Amino acid sequence: MIHVEDLRKSFTLHNQGAAVIPVIEGAGFVLAPGECVALTGESGAGKSTVMRILYGNYLAQGGSVWIGEVDITQAEPRDILQLRREVLGYVSQFLRVVPRVPTLDVVSEPLLNVGWGEADAQARARELLERLRIPERLWSLSPTTFSGGEQQRVNIARGFAHFYPALLLDEPTASLDATNRETVLTLIEEAKAEGAAIVGIFHDQEARARVADREVDVSTFAPVAA
Amino acid sequence: MTPLLAVRDLNKTYGRHVGCADVSFTLWPGEVLGIVGESGSGKSTLLNCLAGHLPPDTGEVVFDTRADGPRDVLRMSEPERRMLGRTDWAFVHQNPRDGLRMRVSAGGNVGERLMAVGARHYGEIRDQALDWLDRVEIAGTRIDDRPAAFSGGMQQRLQIARNLVTGPRLIFMDEPTGGLDVSVQARLLDLLRGLVRQMGLSAIVVTHDLAVVRLLADRLMVMKDGHVIETGLTDQVLDDPQAPYTQLLVSSVLQV
Amino acid sequence: MTDQAYNFAYLDEQTKRMIRRAILKGVAVPGYQVPFASREMPMPYGWGTGGVQVTSACLTPDDTLKVIDQGADDTTNAVSIRKFFEKTAEVDVTEKTAEATVIQTRHRIPETPLTDDQILVYQVPIPEPLRFLEPSEVETRKMHSLEEYGLMYVKLYEDISRHGEIATAYAYPVKVQDRYVMDPSPIPKFDNPKLESAALQLFGAGREQRIYAIPPHTKVVSLDFEDHPFDPSKAPHACALCGAEGSYLDEVITDDQGGRMFVCSDTDYCASRRAAGHVGAMTSIEGATRMLRSASPDQTEPAQ
Numbered sequence: 001m002i003h004v005e006d007l008r009k010s011f012t013l014h015n016q017g018a019a020v021i022p023v024i025e026g027a028g029f030v031l032a033p034g035e036c037v038a039l040t041g042e043s044g045a046g047k048s049t050v051m052r053i054l055y056g057n058y059l060a061q062g063g064s065v066w067i068g069e070v071d072i073t074q075a076e077p078r079d080i081l082q083l084r085r086e087v088l089g090y091v092s093q094f095l096r097v098v099p100r101v102p103t104l105d106v107v108s109e110p111l112l113n114v115g116w117g118e119a120d121a122q123a124r125a126r127e128l129l130e131r132l133r134i135p136e137r138l139w140s141l142s143p144t145t146f147s148g149g150e151q152q153r154v155n156i157a158r159g160f161a162h163f164y165p166a167l168l169l170d171e172p173t174a175s176l177d178a179t180n181r182e183t184v185l186t187l188i189e190e191a192k193a194e195g196a197a198i199v200g201i202f203h204d205q206e207a208r209a210r211v212a213d214r215e216v217d218v219s220t221f222a223p224v225a226a
Numbered sequence: 227m228t229p230l231l232a233v234r235d236l237n238k239t240y241g242r243h244v245g246c247a248d249v250s251f252t253l254w255p256g257e258v259l260g261i262v263g264e265s266g267s268g269k270s271t272l273l274n275c276l277a278g279h280l281p282p283d284t285g286e287v288v289f290d291t292r293a294d295g296p297r298d299v300l301r302m303s304e305p306e307r308r309m310l311g312r313t314d315w316a317f318v319h320q321n322p323r324d325g326l327r328m329r330v331s332a333g334g335n336v337g338e339r340l341m342a343v344g345a346r347h348y349g350e351i352r353d354q355a356l357d358w359l360d361r362v363e364i365a366g367t368r369i370d371d372r373p374a375a376f377s378g379g380m381q382q383r384l385q386i387a388r389n390l391v392t393g394p395r396l397i398f399m400d401e402p403t404g405g406l407d408v409s410v411q412a413r414l415l416d417l418l419r420g421l422v423r424q425m426g427l428s429a430i431v432v433t434h435d436l437a438v439v440r441l442l443a444d445r446l447m448v449m450k451d452g453h454v455i456e457t458g459l460t461d462q463v464l465d466d467p468q469a470p471y472t473q474l475l476v477s478s479v480l481q482v
Numbered sequence: 483m484t485d486q487a488y489n490f491a492y493l494d495e496q497t498k499r500m501i502r503r504a505i506l507k508g509v510a511v512p513g514y515q516v517p518f519a520s521r522e523m524p525m526p527y528g529w530g531t532g533g534v535q536v537t538s539a540c541l542t543p544d545d546t547l548k549v550i551d552q553g554a555d556d557t558t559n560a561v562s563i564r565k566f567f568e569k570t571a572e573v574d575v576t577e578k579t580a581e582a583t584v585i586q587t588r589h590r591i592p593e594t595p596l597t598d599d600q601i602l603v604y605q606v607p608i609p610e611p612l613r614f615l616e617p618s619e620v621e622t623r624k625m626h627s628l629e630e631y632g633l634m635y636v637k638l639y640e641d642i643s644r645h646g647e648i649a650t651a652y653a654y655p656v657k658v659q660d661r662y663v664m665d666p667s668p669i670p671k672f673d674n675p676k677l678e679s680a681a682l683q684l685f686g687a688g689r690e691q692r693i694y695a696i697p698p699h700t701k702v703v704s705l706d707f708e709d710h711p712f713d714p715s716k717a718p719h720a721c722a723l724c725g726a727e728g729s730y731l732d733e734v735i736t737d738d739q740g741g742r743m744f745v746c747s748d749t750d751y752c753a754s755r756r757a758a759g760h761v762g763a764m765t766s767i768e769g770a771t772r773m774l775r776s777a778s779p780d781q782t783e784p785a786q
Contacts, residue, residue: 014470015477056459058466077445077459078254098419098441099412112423305628312632327615327636333643334636341639342632348642348707370643 001197007063038212089164236285260443268452316389322381379410508695513658531688533605548582553747596681724755
């Protein structure tokens with residue numbers, strides 16, 4: 001489902017003397033449907049960079065990232081957008097939403113984008129918000145005013161509303177209490193059981209051990225200093 | 227699938243000054259394209275050339291018309307182009323005063339495009355106007371008030387209703403949230419996102435506000451000195467900008 | 483200075499030819515506003531300078547001229563324009579609609595149906611029906627040329643939304659021969675059906691420098707909505723002098739006690755009806771007594 005091959009990434013900082021910072025060299029790994037891979041490596045090794053390239057958020061300088069039938073490093077923007085709507089999900093550490101939009105709408109939006117009816121989408125959103133213990137009185141409010149943990153859970157509800165065959169999770173259990181962490185891990189397990197290929201970054205070792213089938217150490221992709 | 231709009235080699239100069247140069251891009255149905263750049267970068271010139279308000283020197287603007295398929299808008303007769311401007315196209319001005327009739331009631335403003343395409347039943351026109359006021363969150367009781375009595379945000383929403391009532395497929399927006407309070411901007415953006423999704427609209431949004439395009443646009447075009455210097459997915463261009471100027475632009479935004 | 487110091491009908495022949503060319507173009511394109519080089523006339527703008535120039539270009543020595551202002555032959559404007567042409571053209575003048583060959587009018591169409599050997603000349607203050615909503619002349623001309631008349635309906639829409647009905651009572655817009663939307667000058671909408679006429683109708687706007695025309699038997703349709711059809715209504719009364727029920731009426735205030743009466747605005751029409759023996763509430767003794775009683779409740783007898 002996810003096939004990464006010989007990936008290269010460097011940043012060119014044009015406004016700082018055109019400094020070129022190589023970050024990743026020759027990254028490669030493969031995921032079958034229903035598999036979960038955890039990216040490991042110390043802070044700064046490039047875990048988030050790999051995730052962002054997988055999502056099409058960062059451009060790669062070389063190599064390929066196949067998500068199903070699409071090489072996201074070569075795809076046209078509109079193909080990437082379609083991929084993100086239907087196939088490729090991403091739960092980042094931070095919630096980025098239009099201010100003043102009610103939580104319920106934030107969570108149901110991905111479903112509306114793939115053609116769900118308003119009522120069905122809202123029902124699914126309610127179910128997830130309930131499972132993630134967001135109090136119902138908050139559903140009509142914008143999540144921008146929520147606590148960090150609440151925002152993170154809204155983000156997860158949004159990420160899991162639609163079933164994505166390929167899912168990227170960046171620290172999904174960070175800043176969650178034990179009960180909610182359990183719920184999130186269950187959601188991940190359910191997605192796996194349904195056949196989702198999941199790439200995750202988990203600092204939480206216990207969580208990693210529970211949901212990840214394999215680990216990929218990103219530091220092995222670090223460029224050799226010239 | 228046919229692109230809704232295909233622009234090829236658009237050029238516009240003002241004497242020796244370059245308005246926009248060699249602009250080519252394709253817009254697909256349902257897509258929102260953001261055009262960003264500083265004042266004077268040529269983004270408004272480009273928008274006006276696309277929307278038929280300004281004749282470019284060279285180039286093609288091919289629109290997929292409902293009746294006859296893809297046609298070069300620049301080579302259409304003026305009546306055809308004006309008809310397009312009232313039916314399949316919409317233009318939202320930065321200043322609502324430029325896009326509204328300030329001496330005509332809200333209902334009359336919304337109904338004008340309907341009457342322009344032949345609606346002759348007062349009751350039906352009024353029903354549609356009420357429906358649209360509701361969709362842009364203006365109370366129906368305000369239907370007979372003039373826009374001068376509205377707040378800036380309401381005027382902008384009224385302008386949007388007036389433009390969308392004939393169910394256009396392409397909407398041009400010039401700094402749609404410019405001049406509005408931040409909280410009003412957010413509401414307008416949410417409204418626009420909802421309408422774009424519900425109606426399957428395509429949009430071209432010109433703005434210098436990167437936060438606006440991040441929330442509204444699928445794709446970005448960065449302009450400088452009349453040239454397109456970078457294009458790509460909105461989040462990719464903003465998070466991993468490649469061109470020196472784009473890097474400068476993105477890094478210049480104040481973080482809140 | 484003698485009267486012979488003037489060319490026939492005041493204007494020089496070159497100017498009249500220029501105006502006639504504009505008139506011919508107007509006739510050829512019914513409802514289209516033809517620009518013309520309007521001359522300074524010996525009267526202020528707003529007093530019929532456009533109409534006078536059109537009349538001047540149409541008059542021949544054999545013509546009989548009638549001039550009305552709001553239907554009346556005897557008001558200042560009508561009298562002075564009539565005198566003007568008596569002096570400069572020495573044409574016969576009349577107050578009888580049927581005897582006139584050229585009728586210059588301000589704000590009315592005579593009640594007596596016109597015939598194909600008559601010309602009706604209108605004085606027009608603002609010829610552009612779209613003007614009040616679209617200030618740009620460039621834009622209104624484009625709208626006419628492209629037949630974009632949605633805006634005209636916006637005006638009617640505004641009327642209904644504000645008053646519950648189309649409240650435009652005069653200068654009610656019409657579409658001529660299915661093409662141009664035209665301002666019929668500030669005639670009451672009651673007169674609109676009479677715009678479909680056997681006579682040639684010419685419109686002159688002096689200050690705005692426009693001439694337009696409705697040739698005989700041209701189709702003229704008053705704009706309206708399907709659910710708010712055009713209604714050429716008038717005050718629901720009969721003329722107090724001649725008893726006419728189907729003529730356009732002026733309201734005349736008779737005292738400061740609320741007394742009023744309605745009389746025909748077309749003075750010639752009213753006078754000929756009375757000459758033929760028709761009477762109204764005011765001209766019959768019983769009716770007049772009743773009216774005055776009701777108007778002045780503290781008086782028991784009619785004033786001497």
